[in-house]
Amino acid sequence: MRCGYFDAGVCRSCTLLAQPYPDQVDAQARHVRAVLGDPADVGWLPTVVSAEAGFRNKAKMVVAGTVDAPTLGILDAHGHGVDLQGCPLYPAALSASFAPLAAFVTRASLTPYDVPTRAGELKHVLVTASPDGELMVRFVLRSTEALARIRKHLPSLRSDLPHLVVASVNVQPAHAAVLEGDHEILLTERATLRMRVNGLDLHLRPRSFFQTNTEIAAALYRQAVAWADEAAVTSVWDLYSGVGGFALHLARPGRDVVGVETSAEAVASAELTARDARLPGTRFLVGDATAFALAATDVPDLVVVNPPRRGLGEPLSRRLEASGVPRVLYSSCHAGSLARDLTHMPSLRLVRAQVLDMFPHTHHHEVLTLLERTP
Template sequence: MQLTIPCRHYQAGTCRSCQWLEVPYVRQLEQKSTHLAQQLQGSAQQNLHWLPPFPSALQHFRNKAKMVVSGSVERPILGILTDPNDGQSAVDLCDCPLYPPSFFAVFQVLKDFIARAGLVPYNIAKQKGELKYILLTESRISGRLMLRFVLRSENKLPLIQREFAQLRAKLPQLAVVSLNIQPQHAAVLEGEKEIFLTEEQQLEEDFNHIPLFIRPQGFFQTNPLVAQHLYATAQNWVLELNSQQPITHLWDLFCGSGGFGLHCAAALQKQQSVQLTGIEISPAAIVCAGLSAQRLGLSDVSFRSLDAAAFALEQTDKPDMVIVNPPRRGIGQELAEFLAQLRPHFILYSSCNAVSMAKDLAYLRDYQMAKIQLFDMFPHTAHYEVLTLLVLRSA
């Protein structure tokens, strides 16, 4: 078996999360490009500029690990369950080659902490235990970490607090630590309640000299190198457009922590005044976006925690450009049709699902696709990110 990267879990047949690990990487990019082109066959592609796919590192590219906790409190297993129904068929993935090498040593310390704090792993079959997941995120600029324990209840909080000082002594790179309370017996990753054990509540990151922040319950891309180039590409495209027709009013819908809007507004502000409105349903992500705007000194910026579609449908003013970065379901017919009627000069569409994006583009008939590029955010899988620029034909 010839693998793109060495992985003992794939070779043993115990983990198949990377479905394409036996596919040469050049072939992976070709297959993704072909899939993207197939989705867009019904779209207007006259004079469409296809840029070459932006590749990813093949290993150690993830900044986040989501580990199911199983096994026993004395010998916890951090990884995945191959059969969630029995709660015991676990695979330890602490040495997964997708994670930074530094994560392995961190996980060993966390296993010891689990035992010391008496955090009994949650058994799905028996519906007993406390600790469901460990979520670990690294800042690539500083190496500092955000650690979250997803628990069924607050019962173990006193024991965690008792052992916490020793944990921080062993892992001084821990910047943000929290407990997330998820009481449901359901396939739900996290609950609404977050209990912080540290004074800091967000992890600082930096893409292209734009400060960004990662906070519990806020979305952030898991492949920093590729995400950095994705945002830089959007910024460059917007600056090129601005040289032809000034862009002074931006909407950033489904904005997350503000990566797209902040990159564009910060660059435009050097040339003229610009108004940015960012909309995201997650309050945690909006807090992060606001911190970034403040750090950048952007004045005419508003980030609001709202449903993006509901916000847009209530507006009467017309921005020069709308940026959309929706979840896998896309922006949907209602919002797509509204944007078609609103007729902003430009729409910048970033998608993690080309199938739903193609459906949305079908409602934007008055727009010409001008540029498109695939970003391989998820190597060794069929998933990818795509960025496309739409220009109103009359513009």
């Protein structure tokens, strides 16, 4: 992939872009195996590769500049805006939204937040595109001062972006490197964006997490299903279940699936998908994964964990070790935290693994592993 921003030195977010893509993939696989100690007798599946461009389903655009000339992109070292509307990581549905959104900033008189002076209102514009080309747009504001103007001019934005189906305002008042706040104000009739993955409509609410790369996420879920079906599991816990990607894909007649997630919005999204798809034996709970596992009096055939970069942590890892659960399917975005967690689960042996290139041109990765209890 060629990128004029990278060549000009104005954006280096894709740190590996100068390397040929096949070399990036090979190095990533070697890195993951090395961090995990390259254990013997592990069945490593081929790395799942991504499209090199146009793969991101979400744009997190910092808004800077002025009302009349806003920039959408990132900030430079001095806190000034670098416009990245032509970034090749975004598919056409996202790229086509940037110019109308910049024009909307001007039309609604949304003053971009200036980091050096701590003045202004609009901090970010977050845009998510579904596989069907529908859009969710979120305006991250310092306060609700501009809310009335956004509501007033929203019809014109929807006219410019006919595929815009969900819009909201998020309030993040702190001067801190925090993307969004806790207060979300929905502006549209629809509250969810339908993310069609492997024929399943996952409902994504404004503050719900979803993987950045839809095609690689689909491959991740397919592989998890293949391993679970091969083992003929009849009961599953999906800890850190999010909007239910793993749990809903694993749902089958005769299989009991419980998803546990701290975000009430994500749980509501998962429940909506389960109802729409009429998936039997599927329940979702709002709660902490570690607290749920520690309080449980029985264990399922399979535990699925997909934690944040910090990993499971020692309490949950040790609980899984002591629980007697026969299998754990661990999806990790950080091989180092995965390796640490594995040291607390010595009875659960790594038997299969696959690296998935969720984030091309970077050192980030996703690795799916299957752990089985040794006799």
